[in-house]
Amino acid sequence: MRNRSRPPLSPEAAALLSLSRRTLMRGALASGALAVSGGALVACGTKGAQQTEASCVSEDSSGSEKTLTVSNWPQYIDVDDKDESKRPTLVAFEQKTGIAVSYTEDINDNNEFFGKVQNQLAECQPTDRDVIVLTDWMTARMIRLGWLQKLDTAKMPNFQKNLLPSLKGRPFDKNTEYAVPWQSGLAGLAYNGNVTKEIKTVDELLTRADLKGKVTALTEMRDTMGLILQSNGHNPSDFTKAQFDDAINKLQKAVDSGQIRRFTGNDYAPDLAKGDIAACIGWSGDIIQLGIEDPKVKFVAPESGAMLYSDNSSVPNKAAHKANAEAFLDYYYDPAVAAELAAYVNYICPVVGAKEEMAKTDPELAANPLIFPDDALLAKTKVFKALTEAEEREYEAAFQRVIGA
């Protein structure tokens, strides 16, 4: 019997199988028409996103509204041991000032968050957030775009008095008036002592034969490149294009030789703990956490110097409670409050005097140089230079090329 009958097709399969040349043509024509009419709709491109103090004026209604909306990263504030929904320092602030704080942990990634608020800030519209916390380079980008409000630091005595000197007048915020460090951290080397012997320099990481294929570096361009620049004897706060190219070539060699296995975000931490990677470029906060579980996992600030980065609180344009925000940020520069916060989050505390406060409650933690770095360590740390938009794109493009994307 030639006339085979098939079982009935599912509608999806039938739709797929019944595509003929005619429907294909019809589809192509329709999408063509759509593209043309759509093209006419968007043919004008996009407007520039630059704002200035004159072009985007924000009103402050703190006088009448005792509220504040804060957006921060997850697990970046102290919580009560018994009730995770309570945040002791925050509750104390509310009681002290009568300002009701709506605290949201909705920042997971600098670029992602940038995408989220980009359209509003480019158009000088409110983002419904009074305080946002972003890493140095993203804060720098926002300052450059004119998207942040200048703070009245005269109203912030704790901040003026207690900000760590090495964080004053950073390249992207020369007058220290836009960005208030929430917590800082170091980017440096880390190794797992169960798998390999101690590592001291960036050059060891990039060339030591026994580490081949067991090394990772960070996808965060400024951290990885800053460490390599320093290992070449150059200053990440002030370098030339040629010096950057030298550093890129050094990195490329380590990738080509198979020394570097992968470039990572935070996900290097479990790999390092398991010993799949023996050594890496990593962040001090992560390594402290790992070190609590396994003391053989150690952080090393390389001889040539480590990178100091901060996550900064800022007030975006059109945020309506700037004065409340200033009170809030200044409160966290009270050494006692800062000590309470630092004891929970384990990053570098940017507040002078917090160490002495913490010594009263937890002397061991107060002695940890990765939370309260001594002057010798701070003297070797650098902050990456503030890049123009063109530089940022050029350097990021060169770096992405090396990491394969």
Place this chain on the structure above:
Amino acid sequence: MSLLTGVGARPVGAPGSDKAERRDRRRWLPYLLLLPGAAWLFLFFVVPTIQLGATSLYDPSGSVTAGYAMTWEFSNYPDAIAYAWPQILRSFSYAAIATVIGIVIGYPLAYAIAQKAGRWKNLLLVCVVAPMFTSFLVRTLAWKTILSDNGWLVGFLRDIGLLGDDGRLLATPAAVILGLTYNFLPFLVLPLYASLERLDYRLIEAAGDLYASPTRTFFKVTLPLSMPGLVAGTLLFFIPAVGDYINAALLGNTNTNMVGNVVNSAFLSRQEPPQGAALSFLLMAIILAIVFAYVRRSGTDEVV
């Protein structure tokens, strides 16, 4: 139901105007039912697609600060290909290899569940679907533990000499392809199961009665009858696998990045949205071409 068909409950001999009204309703009802889906598609597919298409033609020398001018820059496309052709090729070859492995694993599995599992059928189906209850990301991260350098799998492969003494699976192409195969396998198995489940076992018996060998029976009866499921399954597997970048990001190294990683980098890290948009459009076009060719070919009697 009477709404849909427009017949039934109404008394015979209703006024003529009522009849016209019913006919009227019958005419616009399908459109009304289409409306939610159409609105959804328009808002979340058509508009973004147009926007993306426009972005791919912006002047690449623009920037976020200065804005992007629409200059109908068609050269963005050749430029994007010149930049990312290794990753484009890699995406399609990894997805193709993963699809073949997926068929080798998935076909017997679907066949066993559909024809041989008896009362275990539902349980086995749940086993296929259950991993999807956890997040894609978590499942991929789990593979990092399974493939760990110090894990039992790598240890075993080293012992039997398949891997060198310092050989590894993580951060290799094998790990990426394995991740793709694992993550998209259910999309292949389920449609295959659906068509194999409907397969009439008497046809296979009949083939045996006519002295066809089991192999011949498979190629002449079973495979052709399951073709719709196989076509739908491979498409549901292949298309998302080509565009995936999570597996490459978590299980791969710098030389296993796929086109999705380049798009991600173009939009977020390098701030070159025109290039990212051009690559996305190219990917869509190539996939569409492959799908049309594939469906047309497998839809004819030559293959069946």
